[in-house]
Amino acid sequence: MNDDIKLEPExxxxxxxxxxxxxxxxxxLSEISMVxxxxxxxxxxxxxxxxxxxxxxxxxxxxxxxxxxxxxxxxAGSRTxxxxxxxxxxxxxxxxxxxxxxxxxxxxxxSDISFLHIDLYSVSTETIISYLISDISGENFKQMRDSSExxxxxxxxxxxxxxxxxxDCKELVDNENRxxxxxxxxxxxxSCVEAGILNGSNFIEIVFSKWxxxxxxxxxxxxxxxxxxxxxxxxxxxxxxxxxxxISFINIACRPQSEILxxxxxxxxxxxxxxxxKPLIIQSVPDLFEEKNxxxxxxxxxx
Amino acid sequence: MHRFFxxxxxxxxxxxxxxxYKKRENAxxxxxxxxxxxxxxxxxxxxxxxxTDEALYNTFIAYFxxxxxxxxxxxxxxxIRILAxxxxxxxxxxxxxxxxxxxxxxxxxxxxxxxxxxxxCPLSGFIEEFNKYLWNRSRELRIIKKPEELRVQKLEFQENxxxxxxxxxxxxxxxxxxxxxxxxxxxxxxxRLIESFQIFSEELNVCWxxxxxxxxxxxxxxxxxxxxxxEIILAKELANFTEFNVFPPVxxxxxxxxxxxxxxxxxxxxxxxxxxxxVPEKEIFLIKDRYIINYCPIHYALNKAxxxxxxxxxxxxxxxxxxxxxxxxxxxxxxxxxFYLESLLIKLDSKMQG
Numbered sequence: 040m041n042d043d044i045k046l047e048p049e050x051x052x053x054x055x056x057x058x059x060x061x062x063x064x065x066x067x068l069s070e071i072s073m074v075x076x077x078x079x080x081x082x083x084x085x086x087x088x089x090x091x092x093x094x095x096x097x098x099x100x101x102x103x104x105x106x107x108x109x110x111x112x113x114x115a116g117s118r119t120x121x122x123x124x125x126x127x128x129x130x131x132x133x134x135x136x137x138x139x140x141x142x143x144x145x146x147x148x149x150s151d152i153s154f155l156h157i158d159l160y161s162v163s164t165e166t167i168i169s170y171l172i173s174d175i176s177g178e179n180f181k182q183m184r185d186s187s188e189x190x191x192x193x194x195x196x197x198x199x200x201x202x203x204x205x206x207d208c209k210e211l212v213d214n215e216n217r218x219x220x221x222x223x224x225x226x227x228x229x230s231c232v233e234a235g236i237l238n239g240s241n242f243i244e245i246v247f248s249k250w251x252x253x254x255x256x257x258x259x260x261x262x263x264x265x266x267x268x269x270x271x272x273x274x275x276x277x278x279x280x281x282x283x284x285x286i287s288f289i290n291i292a293c294r295p296q297s298e299i300l301x302x303x304x305x306x307x308x309x310x311x312x313x314x315x316x317k318p319l320i321i322q323s324v325p326d327l328f329e330e331k332n333x334x335x336x337x338x339x340x341x342x
Numbered sequence: 343m344h345r346f347f348x349x350x351x352x353x354x355x356x357x358x359x360x361x362x363y364k365k366r367e368n369a370x371x372x373x374x375x376x377x378x379x380x381x382x383x384x385x386x387x388x389x390x391x392x393x394t395d396e397a398l399y400n401t402f403i404a405y406f407x408x409x410x411x412x413x414x415x416x417x418x419x420x421x422i423r424i425l426a427x428x429x430x431x432x433x434x435x436x437x438x439x440x441x442x443x444x445x446x447x448x449x450x451x452x453x454x455x456x457x458x459x460x461x462x463c464p465l466s467g468f469i470e471e472f473n474k475y476l477w478n479r480s481r482e483l484r485i486i487k488k489p490e491e492l493r494v495q496k497l498e499f500q501e502n503x504x505x506x507x508x509x510x511x512x513x514x515x516x517x518x519x520x521x522x523x524x525x526x527x528x529x530x531x532x533x534r535l536i537e538s539f540q541i542f543s544e545e546l547n548v549c550w551x552x553x554x555x556x557x558x559x560x561x562x563x564x565x566x567x568x569x570x571x572x573e574i575i576l577a578k579e580l581a582n583f584t585e586f587n588v589f590p591p592v593x594x595x596x597x598x599x600x601x602x603x604x605x606x607x608x609x610x611x612x613x614x615x616x617x618x619x620x621v622p623e624k625e626i627f628l629i630k631d632r633y634i635i636n637y638c639p640i641h642y643a644l645n646k647a648x649x650x651x652x653x654x655x656x657x658x659x660x661x662x663x664x665x666x667x668x669x670x671x672x673x674x675x676x677x678x679x680x681f682y683l684e685s686l687l688i689k690l691d692s693k694m695q696g
Binding site: 068069071072073075076077078079080163164165195198 | 352353354355356357414417418419420421667670
């Protein structure tokens with residue numbers, strides 16, 4: 040007998056029971072490679088001030104897919120269903136509130152950002168697309184907005200395929216707050232671009248959430264609001280379109296407070312946008328010929 | 343290792359450490375030095391996630407497991423695809439193999455990718471890299487090199503050279519070297535001239551083809567081309583003109599021009615399956631039933647369509663082979679480009695096979 044081995048039955052039992060079970064709640068940064076290594080995955084970051092509708096979008100996405108397909112897409116599984124359910128829970132409770140509510144995203148360290156996972160099946164292309172979606176809390180958003188150095192901590196954004204920046208239309212229709220709301224979004228974009236974490240390889244979606252506030256307004260006011268939103272779009276294009284060529288604008292109203300818009304208005308637009316694949320960049324005119332080229336046939340290239 | 347390795351690997355592993363980077367790098371280097379050209383070509387199937395030679399797949403994984411005991415063996419299919427892409431990209435950048443093989447691999451990656459929406463592809467980074475390689479290669483090959491100046495070393499014979507045998511031998515060596523230098527230069531210049539003539543000839547042929555406005559293969563004017571698949575005929579003819587891989591200058595403009603001449607809109611779309619079914623049997627040229635067509639979706643589909651009795655039984659094998667949707671809409675311009683590239687790949691393969 041080997042005397043070195045003294046394994047008590049209880050200890051061995053303890054060791055054998057030390058199994059970590061996957062909770063099904065949000066994936067941490069250290070866990071997302073589990074999903075990413077298995078199949079092609081799109082990483083989506085939702086950013087915006089507190090109460091701008093980021094978590095509501097996730098909850099509505101969950102609710103919508105429980106009811107059926109969303110345009111071309113069917114729900115094809117999720118490793119974080121309890122995480123989705125937790126976000127939907129508050130809105131489903133019969134609480135007597137006039138408005139549906141959603142759990143607020145907690146402030147976390149950049150390294151503790153968590154993700155929700157969802158697989159969608161595209162009927163037209165007959166493929167499954169995996170998504171990892173994270174919403175950055177309003178407080179984290181503030182820190183990022185105020186400093187490029189803080190932005191640098193969020194290096195995950197560099198890897199993100201899509202960066203969806205939320206502008207809250209409830210704020211944009213309020214004459215007192217709308218300029219601040221506009222500047223907050225612009226400042227965040229500027230900080231991210233200056234820090235180099237957003238660049239031409241990211242798709243940027245500017246999401247005007249709670250669009251029902253615009254749709255419900257009176258005709259004269261509505262024109263003013265739409266003009267203001269157009270001014271935001273112009274400013275974003277003017278300032279950032281060179282460094283961020285893939286910018287698109289989407290209007291959504293996940294839980295509209297009137298009957299003018301349907302529940303989940305614009306949701307299919309944003310899901311459609313998330314499925315866009317990076318366009319292939321064809322190297323058309325290599326530098327090689329710019330100086331040496333004296334041949335007419337090759338000069339056609341430059342036309 | 344390829345300069346973009348860490349960026350590509352970050353697609354599957356966000357927290358990449360120096361240690362992991364080194365391990366993967368070593369495995370990639372070993373694969374490049376150990377595997378033969380044919381096996382390296384087969385890595386394209388792994389890159390695109392198609393069914394492949396199981397033994398090769400296991401060998402491929404074994405290289406990474408030898409370097410890293412913690413390398414996962416299940417549920418990491420996409421990681422393995424990315425690594426296969428890294429091996430191929432590193433190979434064309436600094437692999438010590440014949441340039442023709444590099445061309446063949448790059449062309450095969452592009453044709454297998456089949457640009458344009460038949461299936462979503464998260465590997466655009468790799469595709470751009472191979473595309474860039476081929477563009478640069480195509481242009482490098484087309485540079486018309488000026489003849490090199492012939493400089494003969496001046497020989498200074500001494501007066502008493504005949505009396506001094508050692509000096510005479512040295513002078514003789516010098517004379518021989520100069521002679522060899524001259525012969526080499528003349529051969530080199532001759533080669534340059536031949537290449538220049540070939541380049542001009544190819545470009546003139548393309549020019550006359552466009553100006554002449556008639557199909558060489560069908561012996562008909564473009565405007566009277568009643569073929570149901572002018573894209574395929576035109577791509578085939580253009581590939582026949584191309585002596586230097588790949589892409590003639592103004593490639594896209596040429597395609598647009600000739601497609602408009604046959605009345606096809608470059609950006610017009612049609613269903614891939616319908617297009618294949620419409621190709622008249624007598625117009626199918628050079629369909630090779632060789633392994634290389636495993637990298638050529640259109641040739642493969644045409645091959646299967648000829649073998650099958652009806653218009654739909656070929657869809658399933660093509661769908662399975664290339665993981666694509668044959669009922670997807672495809673741009674006419676992209677289809678022509680794809681068939682052109684496939685024709686070049688087959689041409690290059692035939693050339694290499696002798």
